[in-house]
Amino acid sequence: MHFLPADTGSIGALRSAAAGCRACHLYQQATQTVFGEGPVPADIMMVGEQPGDIEDRQGHPFVGPAGRLLDKALAEAGLDRSQVYLTNAVKHFKHTTTADSKRRIHAKPNQTEITACLPWLESELGVVRPKLVVVLGSTAAQTLAGREFKVTKSRGKVMPWRDIKLLATVHPSSVLRATDRHEAYEGLVEDLKKVASSLARRR
């Protein structure tokens, strides 16, 4: 991908270059690129689908309602957000607009957009060098673990992936949409506790 910087070993260089990415059409309707944030290197890297409405406006990942829920779940699972590198499979906000143009509604990125954005995610993996990757929801899971991967079937299991580990769980936004929000939230916390215990065992 020709938008990648010469120095793909620097998170700052990657972030600056991604700000000007035009590798797919999604930049046209979004406010800005929302690149990953967090410590580099980091033991844990969490990958969501794409920035939401608030993330798009503010330019930071997981700062909207789903991000706040994730913060709470992380804390309850014994993890600290400040120790986690957080990013998304797709770096621009894909959305449709309501007929009165007042609200922007999330739209799922398609395979072409996900593939176009993958070099940024792979570069982040190369620089952050996590010991464990947490994929939040099916888009992130299938981007990294393959199109056949089913979060419903394999969530909450620490599994070997490349030369590190991977755990899949639901995206926090699905907890906000769940009929039984309490149950969905508890499920997310339980999955995240496995991340905490897996890392504790390695220390």
Ligand code: SF4
């Ligand atoms: S979504 Fe990804 S590939 Fe598409 S323009 Fe944005 S940063 Fe580039």
